[in-house]
Amino acid sequence: MINSSAIEIESLTHRFGEHEALHEVSYSVKQGEIFALLGPNGAGKTTTIRLLNGLYKPTSGTIRIFGENPTQNGVEIRRQTGVLTETNALYERLSARQNLRFFGTLASMPSDELDSRIEEMLKFFNLTARADEKVGTFSKGMKQRLALARAMLSRPRILFLDEPTSSLDPESTQQVHELIQSIREQDGHTVFLCTHRLEEAEKLADRVAVLNTGKLLALGSLQELVKKYNPGLTVEIHFLQTEENELSLDNIHGITNLENNGNSITFTAKDESVVPVVVQELVRKQIPIISVQPKKVSLEQIYFELQENARRGAK
C-alpha cells in the first residue's frame, strides 16, 4: 500500500569541510514504493544513504524516517532499515551462513527466529547449496545475492540499495532486478535505490529523483518527468525513397529539430496536433508514407537534458 511517508527530507545540506555534498535537498518517499535516486558518481547518493541511516549528522536541514530523527535515534532507525552497500562488504573468510548469523545477532534477532530466517533467505536467494562455504569462493553475482540477503534479513521496513548492479554481468543484473521486484511484491518493503544506471531506474522505480553535484534537479514518476521536462513529441516518419532531396516543412509551425535521413524524417513537434498537419503536407507532396511513429521519450533523454542544463547553469 502506497500512502504515508517512509522518508521525509527537508532542506537537507551536508558539507565535508569546504565541499558541499548535498545542497538544500527536499523530497519524501512513500511507504511501499521503489524510489530511485539517480545521478553520476559524486552526486551525493551514498552520502544521502549514510545521512538517512544516521551515520552522518547533517550540516543543516531535517530528516525523518517513519517520523524519527536518524541523528538522534540512529540505532532505532537502523533496526528498521537494511542497506546493500556499494561494495558488498561481506566477510570473505566467513561462510554465507556465518555472515548472516553475525548480522542477525547484531540486529538482536531472537536465535530461533534467526535460524529459520537464515534458511528462508538462503533459499530465496538460491544459496542453500553453498551456505557453509567461505564467501571468498563465491562469484560476484552470488556475493551480491548474499549481500541482498543480509540487507533483508531482519525484515527491514526500508531497503536501501546503493548501486546494486554496478559490478555485475547482464545475467546477474537481470537476476538482481527480478529479486528487487519480488522483494517489494513479497514483503511490501520500501526500496530506496541509488543508481547511475538509467535503465535500472526506468525498469524498477515508481518515482525518481535526479541529483547532480548535491542538487536536486528533478523529482517525480517517469510520466511526470516526461510531461514536465519533455522538450516535445519526437516523431519519426518513414517513406519510400524520394527524388526530393530537400524536404522542406518550413511552412508548418511547431516543428523543431528536423532531420532528413533520406527515406525517413525525424522531428520534434510541439504537441500531437502538429503530426496530422505534417502528414497532410507530405501527402500533398506525394511522398509515399510507410509509417508514422511517435518515439517514446526515455528517462535517459530527460536525464541527459537535465544534467546538460545543470552543467550549463553551473558555468
Place this chain on the structure above:
Amino acid sequence: MNWKIVFAIANKDLYEARQNKSVWLPIMIVPLFFILVLPLAMILTLSNPELASSMTSDPDIIKVMEKLPDFLSQIIAGLDLTQASLVLMLGYLFAPFFLILPIMFSTVIASESFAGEKERKTIEALLYSPATDTELFLGKVLSAFIPAVVITWISFLAYTIVLNAAAYPIMGRLWFPLVNWYPLIFWVSPALSMLGIGATVLISSKVQTFMGAYQSSASLVLVVIALLVGQITGVLYLSPLIGILLGFVIWIADGILSWLAVKSFNRDKLLMSEK
C-alpha cells in the same frame, strides 16, 4: 549495552584473525622463541662448564650481581655462580622481554580487527547495523584484549614448565616463577595489552591497512626495551613493588589512550577516514 552483540563482534573478529596467517604466525612463532629457544640456549650454555665460567666471569654480569636489589639477593643467596647466573638471566633480566608478548599479541589482533576491517571494506556494513558505537568499540577491544592476556598467561605457564624442567639438572629444584613475575604477568601484562589496543585504534583511524597499523603500533615495544635497558644498567630494578607501580602508570596511560580512542571511534569519523 547488549553484551550478546559485544561478544558476537569479538567472536567474529577473533574468527577472522585466526584465518589470517599474518596474524597467527607471529602469535605462534614469537612466543616459541621466548619460551623455548632463548631459555634452552641459555641453559645449555650454563650446562657447559667452559662456557659457563666465561659467562659468569663477564665483568658486566659481575657488576649487575653486585648491584642486585634486596629481594633478588635473598633469592640467589646460597646459590653457586652458575645457578645464580641462571636465576639472574632467566628469572630476572629476561622478564621485560616477556612483556613484549602482550604488546605484540594485542597490536597484531587489534590491527586486524580495526584497520583490517577498513582495508577489506567490510566496516561499512558493520556501521549500518543497529549496534551502538560503544558496542562496536568494546567488541573489537575484547577481541584483542582477551586473547592477548590469555595467550600471555599460557606462554608464562609454558615458560615456567620449560624453565623448571630444563634447568632442573643445574638447580636441583623447582625455582620459577620468582616473586617479581607475578605483578608483571597479572598486572602489567593486561595493562600493556590495553596500551597496544588503544594505540592501534588511534593509529588505525589514520592508516588504511592492517600492516600499516601493526607496524606503527608495534613500536610500543620500545617501552619494553626501555625497561630492559633500565634493568641492565641498574637504573631500574623490576622488583614486585616497581612492577605494581609500573602497572599503575601504564593503566593511567591506558585510560588516557582509551578516552582518545573512543573519541576517534564513531561512525562519522570512521567513514571519513575510510576514503
